Amino acid sequence: MEIFPISLKLQQQKCLIVGGGSIAYRKAVLLQKAGAIVDVVAPEIEANLLEIVQQSSGQFLQHAFTESDLNCPYRLVIAATDVPEVNRLVFVLCEQKNLLVNSVDDIPHCRFMVPAIIDRSPLVISVASNGSSPVLSRQLRTQIETLVPQGMGALAEFSGQWRKRVKAKISNPDQRRVFWEELYASPLKEQVFAGNTETADLLMQQALDNWSIPKGEVYLVGAGPGDPELLTLKALRLMQQADVVIYDRLVSPPILDLCRRDATKIYVGKARSNHSVPQDGINALLVEYAQQGMRVCRLKGGDPFIFGRGGEEIQELFASGISFQVVPGITAASGCSAYAGIPLTHRDYAQSVRFLTGHLKEGSPELPWKELVYENQTLVLYMGLVGLERICQQLIAHGQRANMPVALISKGTTPEQKVVVGTLQDIASKVEAHQIQAPTLTIIGEVVTLREQLQWNERK
Incomplete structure (x- = not known):
């Protein structure tokens, strides 16, 4: 990962754009949406850009850029002129002052990138390519737009209104995550999408009142022979919600990367005459973590029931009274x-x-x-x-x-x-x-x- 994605809170924060043309205008629109105070320095300015500056309570500084323009404590600076030398100068001076700076379409002179954005406020999704392919990022944004309903913003807002009450009821963060995941899979989501807030509030209160500590479960998942595109949809869904992933040698790194990022990952790989964890130990791990109330993904190369000893593992789970699911995989x-x-x-x-x-x-x-x-x-x-x-x-x-x-x-x-x-x-x-x-x-x-x-x- 060559860039570190973050989301900046810019409400009432001063930001500077160097340049007064159409490129500067496009960046100013995004900053204004984020609630920033937009200052512009340029010899001339387009009318629509000047309007954004005034609406954001910013200033138009009508002169060529100089070092003194950075004396104001700006949160970030965008160089958006059509003069490469000016953009480079802005970058060099901002680097000296440790200011976040972006030079539009000039990757070597950027400390941050402006991603393609899917806006479902307060839910915001961004797609970035480290500046190497902005057109591809925009195409991906278009595809994602079709997959994310407009109501997702309302659902995020609704969740925020209930967040403190949920946290007060469910103090354990892992258990709280399970609560939200199950809630988003329930009819409540459609009620929020439809604007039926009273019904949604009622369902939310019922969910909290009826909440109990979740029982652990094991997902025996076939990861296929190696190509991550051969995973089943169910396999991917369970991999991304598991708290613990216990995987073997035949699970390829690209597949392991698709598991939930913050899940505990335990390698129990088996090579000929070299078992990092013996089968009895694997069985014990599955039982141990499930008994702690965790969702455990036992990720196995190929199909778990074809020379994968999956049958032995779920026999142990059955004997211990632990719930489990089996997800077939494409066998080798x-x-x-x-x-x-x-x-x-x-x-x-x-x-x-x-x-x-x-x-x-x-x-x-x-x-x-x-x-x-x-x-x-x-x-x-x-x-x-x-x-x-x-x-x-x-x-x-x-x-x-x-x-x-x-x-x-x-x-x-x-x-x-x-x-x-x-x-x-x-x-x-x-x-x-x-x-x-x-x-x-x-x-x-x-x-x-x-x-x-x-x-x-x-x-x-």
């Missing part, structure tokens, strides 16, 4: 194969697909080898990289042809995705040559040959 077999351009089934090549774990047990993969040797079938192996050579040998030994196509998909659906194709006979030798790393999904079957035609993700 589906997501990675799609991004690699390999359909798992195809009418001409495979009429069935089997998901298997290649995880070693006592040094050897234990799989029903005879059942796996079938021509028109796709095999998908999770966690099979370490035992890959042994798996290929066993399949060939039990009758599978040595030239059966195989694909390795490393870090599928992410920008680091790598796909290597071979056969049962030679795929193991390609792991080191191509520096294939976990997590890697293995696909065995004739459908792998379709990748040459269907690898859409690598042609973008």
